[in-house]
Amino acid sequence: MFVAFHQLPLIVMFFVVLAISIIICGLLIALVRFLIPRLGYALGEPLPIRDSLINACGGLFALIVAFSAAGIWNDALSARNAVQREADSIENAMVLLVSLPDDVQSKLKGDLQAYLKDVVAIDWPAMAKAMPLDDAVFDQSEKHLLDAIGSLSQQHVSLARLATYTPLLNQLLDIRHARLARLAASNAGITWAQWIAMWLISTSTLLAIIVCNSHAFRMQIVASYIYVLVASAAYFVILAHDRPFVGRISIPPTAMQSLLLPR
Numbered sequence: 001m002f003v004a005f006h007q008l009p010l011i012v013m014f015f016v017v018l019a020i021s022i023i024i025c026g027l028l029i030a031l032v033r034f035l036i037p038r039l040g041y042a043l044g045e046p047l048p049i050r051d052s053l054i055n056a057c058g059g060l061f062a063l064i065v066a067f068s069a070a071g072i073w074n075d076a077l078s079a080r081n082a083v084q085r086e087a088d089s090i091e092n093a094m095v096l097l098v099s100l101p102d103d104v105q106s107k108l109k110g111d112l113q114a115y116l117k118d119v120v121a122i123d124w125p126a127m128a129k130a131m132p133l134d135d136a137v138f139d140q141s142e143k144h145l146l147d148a149i150g151s152l153s154q155q156h157v158s159l160a161r162l163a164t165y166t167p168l169l170n171q172l173l174d175i176r177h178a179r180l181a182r183l184a185a186s187n188a189g190i191t192w193a194q195w196i197a198m199w200l201i202s203t204s205t206l207l208a209i210i211v212c213n214s215h216a217f218r219m220q221i222v223a224s225y226i227y228v229l230v231a232s233a234a235y236f237v238i239l240a241h242d243r244p245f246v247g248r249i250s251i252p253p254t255a256m257q258s259l260l261l262p263r
Contacts (some may be wrong), residue, residue, distance in 0.1 A: 005239050006130075006247040013239060018232040025206060025228045029220065032210050046215045054212060057205035064201060065234050068194050072241050079185035079244035079251055086178035087255035089171045090116065094259070096168040104155055111148035115141055115175075116260050124253045127186040127245035138183065145179065148172055189242045198238075202231045 005013060036043055090112060097105045118141035126137045149172045152159075159165045209227055213220035244251050 006243055008248075010240060010248055014232070014236045017235050017239065018229070021228045021232045021235075022225070024203065025210075025224050028203075028207055028210055029224060032207070032214055036214055043217075044215055047211060049208070049212055051212055053208045054205060057201060057208050061198070061201045061205055061231070061234075064194070064198050065238070068190055068198065068238055069241075072190070072238065075185060075188040076241060076244045076251075079182065079188070082178050082181035082185055083251060083253075083255055086175055086182060087259060089174040089178060090256075090259055093168060093171040093175065096164045096171060099162055099164040100159065100168075104151070104159070107151055108148050111144045111151070113260070115144035115148070116256055118144060120253045120256050120260070123183075124245070127183070128250065130187065130243060130246055133183050133187060142179070145172070145176055149176070186243070186245045188244065190238060198235075202235075206231070 005016070008016065033043065036047070041047060093112060094109070097108055100108070122137060123141050126135065131137055149169075152165075152169055152172060156165075206224060206227055210220055210224050213223050240247060240249060
């Protein structure tokens with residue numbers, strides 16, 4: 001949803017949002033000034049519409065923006081926690097591997113290294129494109145993780161006596177849980193219902209401002225475009241932070257890349 005907007009540089013994103021808002025504002029002003037005389041009113045006389053309508057619509061817009069922003073911050077926090085938890089579990093698993101027989105250790109270490117490489121090279125670009133969770137692109141990295149879990153589980157009889165066996169298995173399972181949380185967070189964001197509601201409320205507020213100031217053209221222009229600037233800033237902030245793994249200020253794979261460095 002709005003992935004093309006998310007990929008834009010921040011300054012370009014803001015001016016695109018502002019330009020769209022200005023165009024909508026200009027069209028609404030032209031429509032209002034066209035309709036008023038045809039409804040039997042003079043352009044120079046105040047219309048029987050109370051200014052309180054502006055306050056009510058503006059309050060509703062502020063409320064839904066705050067509601068949406070709170071969800072965005074929570075999604076971003078959950079995404080960062082999932083990434084860090086996944087990286088920590090991988091690092092813990094790497095440490096616990098040293099107590100295993102050489103052949104098992106080599107197999108599991110290879111699987112985890114391959115998993116890390118595919119997470120960075122495949123998962124992150126796919127998340128940046130907001131690919132759905134069931135897309136086959138995510139199967140490649142998951143295959144290495146499932147192989148590691150399967151290989152260790154098959155060694156239960158011979159390795160269960162080791163004190164590190166159960167903690168290692170738990171760490172591998174925790175990697176998978178954190179992975180699923182990361183992928184779920186990559187598809188989090190503002191829903192279509194929220195976008196439509198925000199647009200309808202902000203447009204209604206703008207229309208109320210235009211109508212209430214229709215008797216004073218200069219004030220109509222100034223008031224409506226000040227509101228456009230404020231509303232554009234709100235939309236810009238939400239768009240910039242909407243998806244945790246999409247856009248110029250998205251979460252980077254730094255925690256995963258650090259584990260790929262020679263140790």
